[in-house]
Amino acid sequence: MSMEQDPRFKYLERKIGLFVLAALAGVVLVVALVGYQKDLFTSTYTLHFTVDRGTGFTKGMPVKLSGFRIGRVTDLALNNQAMVDITIEVAKKYHSWVRSDSTVKLVKEGLVGDSIVEVSVGSLDKPQVKDGDSLTYVKTKGLDELADEIAEKVKPVLIEVKEIISYVNDPEGDLKKTVRNLELLTRNLETTRSNADALLSGANRNLEGIARQTATLLDTTGRKIDSLDLTTINASLDRLPPLLDKTDAAMANLVQISDDTRLMTRQTFPLLPGLLSRTEELLFSTDRLMNTLNRSWLLGGTDAPSLDRTGKAGDSHD
Structure with a gap:
């Protein structure tokens, strides 16, 4: 009786009913969401x-x-x-x-x-x-298979890197020897540079001496040129043109003589064969005449004069 009169419990059943309905709606909503995610309501x-x-x-x-x-x-x-x-x-x-x-x-x-x-x-x-x-x-391929495959590919590279590092760190290796040789070469280069500097200094001194000698020579040449008699030189130069003219005339005469000789040679060569043949005939005729005279009785030869068959012996006055 007192509970019915207490205002705190007024509409209690209605509130409880609303709370239950809200809880059921939440459960239904959760089930719907789960079913949607799990495709429970999809064909x-x-x-x-x-x-x-x-x-x-x-x-x-x-x-x-x-x-x-x-x-x-x-x-x-x-x-x-x-x-x-x-x-x-x-x-x-x-x-x-x-x-x-x-x-x-x-x-x-x-x-x-x-x-x-x-x-x-x-x-x-x-x-x-x-x-x-x-x-x-x-x-x-899974991650483990990919990892194994990558490891197999990387392993040769790692081995080569290890060998390279060992080669670099080897004190008796070529790389260490090359570095030592480079250090020695650097020291030698410093010495060579000092020698080169000294050589350049000597060359500069020599060049200065040569320059002084050249200046002296030029001065001497200048004095000799100044001492020349320009009048005599000019007179000699004045005599050169007539001399050159005479030389040109002599050369022209030589050319003319050469042309005349060439012309006479061309005119004489065609007559030589006839002259030679006539000379040979004349020599042959002379030789034959000499042979005939040698055999003649007038020169004590063996040939006697021929007698006339109609004449008589001893009748020379007739």
Whole structure:
């Protein structure tokens, strides 16, 4: 009776009812959000693919196409061939993008992001997959495999770097010897520079002496030139033109004589063959005449004069 009269308990049942309704609405909202995230209220179909190892795959991990979430992984099971069968659920509203040539692979979102199952977009000329069909899995290298591969590639480089460092630090190596030789060469260069400076100083002194001697020679030459009798030189130069004229006339006479000699030679050579032949005939006739005289009885030769057959002996006065 007193509780009914207490104002604090007035409308208590109504408040409790409102609180319960709000709690139920919150539960329903949470369930709706979870169901939306888990695709509980979306019409889906099931696809399968098989991998050689289930590392990196977990139930509930998202399935994405072109970076957009289209489903999730619902089951993982080990088959008779010791391989892993994986089942995914894909929303039917994305059914048109998943074709028979679509592939599945495990990738990471970013360098250190979460792993996801990525489905590639199929060709539009290929048929759409059906509920329960299988997709082809494309194996990708995990971080451990990539690390092993990088280590295998880097190992030879590290070995070569170690050998190079050992070679550089070797006190009897070529590099150390080269450095020592360079130091010795530097010291020798300093000595060579000192010698070169001394040589240049001596050369400068010699050049100064040569310059003084040259100046003296020029002065002497100038005095000799000044001492020359320009009048005599001018008179000698005045006599040069007539002498040159006489020389030109003599050369012209020599040229004329040479031309006349050449002309007489050309005129005489054609007559030489006839003169030679006539001379040979004259010599031959003279030789024959001399031979005849030698044989004649007048010169004591053997030939006697011939007698007239009509004459008589002893009748010389007739």
